[in-house]
Amino acid sequence: QITLKESGPTLVKPTQTLTLTCTFSGFSLSTSGVGVGWIRQPPGKALEWLALIFWDDDKRYSPSLKSRLTITKDTSKNQVVLTMTNMDPVDTATYYCAHPTYGDTHWGQGTLVTVSS
Amino acid sequence: EIVLTQSPATLSLSPGERATLSCRASQSVSSYLAWYQQKPGQAPRLLIYDASNRATGIPARFSGSGSGTDFTLTISSLEPEDFAVYHCQHRSNWPWTFGQGTKVEVK
Numbered sequence: 246q247i248t249l250k251e252s253g254p255t256l257v258k259p260t261q262t263l264t265l266t267c268t269f270s271g272f273s274l275s276t277s278g279v280g281v282g283w284i285r286q287p288p289g290k291a292l293e294w295l296a297l298i299f300w301d302d303d304k305r306y307s308p309s310l311k312s313r314l315t316i317t318k319d320t321s322k323n324q325v326v327l328t329m330t331n332m333d334p335v336d337t338a339t340y341y342c343a344h345p346t347y348g349d350t351h352w353g354q355g356t357l358v359t360v361s362s
Numbered sequence: 363e364i365v366l367t368q369s370p371a372t373l374s375l376s377p378g379e380r381a382t383l384s385c386r387a388s389q390s391v392s393s394y395l396a397w398y399q400q401k402p403g404q405a406p407r408l409l410i411y412d413a414s415n416r417a418t419g420i421p422a423r424f425s426g427s428g429s430g431t432d433f434t435l436t437i438s439s440l441e442p443e444d445f446a447v448y449h450c451q452h453r454s455n456w457p458w459t460f461g462q463g464t465k466v467e468v469k
Contacts, residue, residue, distance in 0.1 A: 292406065292449055292460040305456045308363065341405055345453070349417055350396075352405035 247271035249281075249342045249353035256359050257332050263358060267325040267342030274300055274320050280345060281325040283316070285338040286355075297345075298325060332360045364388050366450050368461035374469040381437040383464045385450035390430045394454040397426055397435045400447045400463075409448075410435065440466070 253265035265283070272279060282297035282305075296316040297305040306314050315328045325342065337360045342353040365388040375381055385395065393413040398406035408417040410426035413433060423438045437444055445468055450461040 291462045292451070294458045294460075297456075297458075307457050348411050348415065350398075350406075350408050355405055 247344060247351045249344060249351060251340060251342045251353045251356040253340075253356060253358070255357060256361065258362050259333055259360060261332050263327075263329045263332050263336070265327045265329075265340055265342075265356065265358075267327075267353060269323050269325070269342070269344065272344065274298075274318050274323070274325070276300055281318070282343050282345065283325075283327045284341045284343050284352075285336075286341070287335070287338040290338075295329075295340075296327060334360045336360050363457055364391060364452055364454060364459055366452060366459055366461035368448075368450060368464045370464060371462070372465045372467060374467050375440055376469045377440050377442055379440050381435075381440055381444070381466055383435040383437075383448055383466075385428075385433040385435070385461050387431045387433075387452060387454075391452040391454035393429050394452050395426075395428065395433050396451050396453070397424075398449045398451065399444075400449060406449060437466075 249269040257263050280297050280299040283295040286292045295307050296314050298316045298318050313330045318325050339355040339357045341355045344351040367386045369384045395413045397410040399409050400406040409420050409424050413428055414426045425436045427434050445466050447463045447465045449463050
């Protein structure tokens with residue numbers, strides 16, 4: 246059974262850096278072809294892929310947010326970490342961890358991050 | 363970046379009616395198009411992948427069609443649990459993008 250769970254702060258101040266951790270089970274990020282990524286959804290708005298990291302450490306970033314994002318993996322801990330710098334109130338959203346596979350996408354439950362002073 | 367445009371924004375229908383949702387891509391995504399259902403407070407659930415393949419456990423009343431730039435999700439007869447928001451998403455190239463969603467609401 247594949248599970249993913251996001252953890253991190255629920256409230257950050259403007260200009261701060263957000264660090265979110267995805268802890269997963271049921272698969273290994275050392276297996277060929279495997280990837281884990283982050284998606285966010287502002288309240289009442291569309292979903293947006295932020296970043297994706299693959300088993301071989303290939304990384305993909307949203308072009309509009311690339312300068313602010315870093316995605317890393319710790320295969321031994323089954324974790325993927327996303328950092329986003331210079332947070333702004335418009336970054337308030339539910340952040341999801343996701344594991345895309347052929348024929349399915351496994352999602353975490355999501356974590357609401359509010360950016361406010 | 364490929365832009366996906368969903369229409370209509372809101373679809374007001376009654377249980378038992380047929381729902382037809384559209385997703386149009388700004389350039390060809392071949393058949394790399396998926397449909398998700400999302401209910402309030404929940405993560406999206408995959409319904410259709412590669413334009414027309416139902417995901418595991420998805421009822422047969424959900425079907426997808428299309429290729430290139432024009433795609434359709436059809437719900438043949440709406441059940442009470444089908445009233446939700448539906449998103450399309452492509453995986454043709456990076457960045458993968460989503461449409462803005464279509465809300466199917468009770469008329």
